[in-house]
Amino acid sequence: MKPFAYLRAGTADEAIEAFGSHPEAQFLGGGTNLVDLMKLGVAAPELLIDVSRLPLDTVEETPEGGLDIGATVRNSDLAAHPAVRGRYPALSQALLSGASGQLRNTATTGGNLLQRTRCPYFQDPSKPCNKREPGTGCPAREGAHRDLAVLGHSAHCVATHPSDMAVALAALDAVVRLRGADGTRSVPVTDFHRLPGDSPERDTVIRPGELVTGITLPPRPAGTRSAYRKARDRASYAFALASVAAVVRVEDGVVADAALAFGGLAHRPWRARAAEDVLRGAPATPETFARAADAELAAAEPLRDNGFKVTLARNLAVDVLSHLAASSDGAGGAEGDRTPS
Missing domain, CATH: 3.30.43.10 (Uridine Diphospho-n-acetylenolpyruvylglucosamine Reductase, domain 2)
Incomplete structure (x- = not known):
């Protein structure tokens, strides 16, 4: 030691x-x-x-009707919070699908955002890894990469980000609050994590010495539904092969607004902007959802052994969006009503 x-x-x-x-x-x-x-x-x-x-362990209402979540709020407490369950069910579902109950009782909101990849080469100091030691290479590209990236990877790194929570936050347009020696700043979650490029050792845009102090969730319009779904090799305590967080508002059978994010596919939670462009203003049907997923996943560059992730992510997206659209047909009440678990 x-x-x-x-x-x-x-x-x-x-x-x-x-x-x-x-x-x-x-x-x-x-x-x-x-x-x-x-x-x-x-x-x-x-x-x-x-x-x-530190006194950063509270969940508080914002004047606009959103939530401010402190960085030291435990994952289990956040998942169980009534405002999160009722208004942001995708976040609660994502937290509950991550790790074990014991770990959720210990893990913090800030730490969850900053957790590092579970790529086996990164976790083994006897192996070369550009993320752990820049310039040594990425053996995963030709080696064991079944669980690794199909979107946004580079010649230097094909690792994936492991967080479930961060995928839901990306779809929910959350903002990360940071504090450092030079003061405070806020960064959208969608900009907080980096793609590897030629600097895979940098997971985020956080500056040296900056501390995550919290996360802000914006208010959601009435009628919005959200959900998180994860596919993994076993039913508990496993990282996502692919996951989907979706936030949808359907009016008169048409997608009025939508946000979609994929997990398990890239170096960061993958906000599906191309899919969202297809969804908005289109009929809320499985055909539309499939077309939207295909538009986003057309950019995928699977490696030798992980092409199945593209099909898996597509099917997850269609299924989650279809459930949310069905729950929106004449449904009243809280956002969490009848969303899939």
């Missing part, structure tokens, strides 16, 4: 200041990913700055 120092921060400013004095420091929330990476020898921070006790 490599030695490291530990500091429990009392305030966000204290945490940020400590990071500035230790360039190899890392913030520690629930530790459900970082501690594993330390055990594997992938991460070796010289200082762990514990931010799990």
Whole structure:
């Protein structure tokens, strides 16, 4: 075990200041990913700055009718929150499909956003990996890549982002709140995670020393329905081979508005803008949904062993959208009514 120092921060400013004095420091929330990476020898921070006790553990209404979610809110608490279940069911469903109950009780909102890929080459220090050690290569391209990316990958990296929560947040137009030595800023979730390009070691646009302080969910128009669906190799505690988060508003049998995001297919949650363009103003039918999914997935570049992901994602999208459209036909009540689990 490599030695490291530990500091429990009392305030966000204290945490940020400590990071500035230790360039190899890392913030520690629930530790459900970082501690594993330390055990594997992938991460070796010289200082762990514990931010799990900061007063960022509340879910509050915004004046506009949305929600402000603190970075240290536990995944299980967020999934069970009445406002999340009632108005943003896709987020609750995504959280409940991730990890195990024990891990959800520990994992934090901020940490979930920042978790790193489960690519086996990244997690094995004996293997080359551009994400872990830039310039060493990406053996996954010709090696074991069944679970890896079919969209947005590069010659340098084909890893996928593992979060379920982040996929739902991408479809819900959430915004990440950040705080650093230079002040605060907000970044849309859809811009927060990066595609690998030639710098796959950078997962996000977060700057050194910046701390995720929370997430803001915008209000949803009346009649909006949302849902999250995930396909995986086993029924529990497995990462997505493909997943879909959809947010839809149907009026008189026509898609008035739609947002769609895929998980398990790319280096970041994949917001399906091309599919959304097809959906808006079109009849809310399975034929429209299939055409929309095909428009988005036409950009896929599957590798030797993961072409099945394209078909899987297409079928998931059509199924989720069809269920949401059916629940919108004359349905009243809360957004979560009759959405698929």
